[in-house]
Amino acid sequence: MDLELTGKTAVVTGAGRGIGLAIAQALSAEGVRVLGAARNVTPDLKAAAYATVSADLSTPEGATAVVETSLSEFGGIDILVNNVGGGDAGELTLGGFLDIDNQQWRKLFDLNLFSAVWTTRAALPSIRERRGAIINISSINSRLPALGPTGYSEAKAALTALSKRLSEEFGPQGVRVNTVSPGVVGSSLWRGADGFGAKVAAASGVGHDEFLAAIPEQFGISSGRITEPEEVAALVTFLASEKAVNILGADFVIDGGSVKTS
Template identity: 50%
Template sequence: MADAKARNAVVTGASKGIGLAVATALRDEGFHVVAGARTISAELKEITPLAVPVDLGTPDGPGYLVDTAIAELGGIDLLVNNVAGTTGPHPRGFLSVTDDDWQHTLGLTLLSAVRASRAALPSIRERRGHIINIGSVNSRRPAPHLVDYSAAKAALANLGKALAEEFGPHGVRVNTISPGPVRTAVWTEPGGTGDLLAKKAGIAREEFLHALPANFGMSTGHMTEPAEIAALVVFLVSGSAPNINGSDLVIDGGLRNEV
């Protein structure tokens, strides 16, 4: 399947939400996509035959995914570090977050990106490709109920800037995309951040989500959709703006700073 002229991408955490949208958009742009996730969803199987079941929170998981991509495709042009995790939300705040919570969140959110980038960079540098990290506005606006996740995302943005500075002279571009609230399971499914904040407000989750854009001061009036993040990934790798490097691009609907 290796093709020296093809564009090849690796996407982590691709079974649903933002990762699935990114994998879909890259497929539609003609990329060969190797997608990694702990559980391979039916939707992901439809997008790519190279859906790899892997635990990206383990020391060997990210390298295994990258090695599989190189073996199958011959090289990597794009790595999208999307996988993230937290044991939260933590309604009781910082003092309730254990060492195990921190290790889980940092391992899946930050160290997975470190390990995947380390494995992929020799090939990406050779092909003058891209790394895109999916961050969060929480890296700039810490949330007490997501203190571990916010810190991990801040570290991820810092990592991206450092890699851009080191590898930019070699033709590699590294950028971070930091979304605000995105309509994914984190907000829409039981037990997530949407549930927590709805309970604190004393209303149903559906009512809370309907009111969220206004309450969070999002001037667009709507939450970000996963496809919007995917569209920004496609733009960054399109070659239309080759001087964007080391940037942290926010897509949050004009989220009000003080909230």
């Protein structure tokens, strides 16, 4: 299937590894000129992207700098993928509402919500002119808040709501905004020795490998396995394409069947 993406330009945030890197690779394979933004620009990202920029997207200045660099590099933006998110596992406190301080709430909202607000605001004039697409990477945690660290799920729920607001306002002007909400994905966040999955395993008193093997049953994953970054990237690439021209304001769950409600 020709997705008619050759020659388009895209900005992908949080593109240094995991889902973001897979998205940058998938778009590039379809002929898109990708600017990959990450705090740490990895060799894999340099190989996948047309251009890269190192930036802290949890700050307004970092987010704006990414868009300014892309406009300078490309002259315009067709596709924006707001993928950056999660949080530094080493700085996250696992616990209930009363265990979490204001600093963690602020960090999680800056990275998982406001980064998308700032980047989108800077990129929208160009995307609107080109009748382009915005894809926000949320999470099934927006629907199942008990699964993640306090503050993360709430920020992702707000991001999903932001997508709907943007779709309502800018859809009539030719801008397509959609959300992709993965479940557990086999990235370094879960599989890495220093990632969030390892931290949860340690807090639960089980080995990391044992914890990973138990995830499909514990999360009720009907497919029996977790999702791979490349599978999320394939969905994002389709939504960015001209084949999805009448899809907007939707939230696509890709979780192997973890979420049991419609």
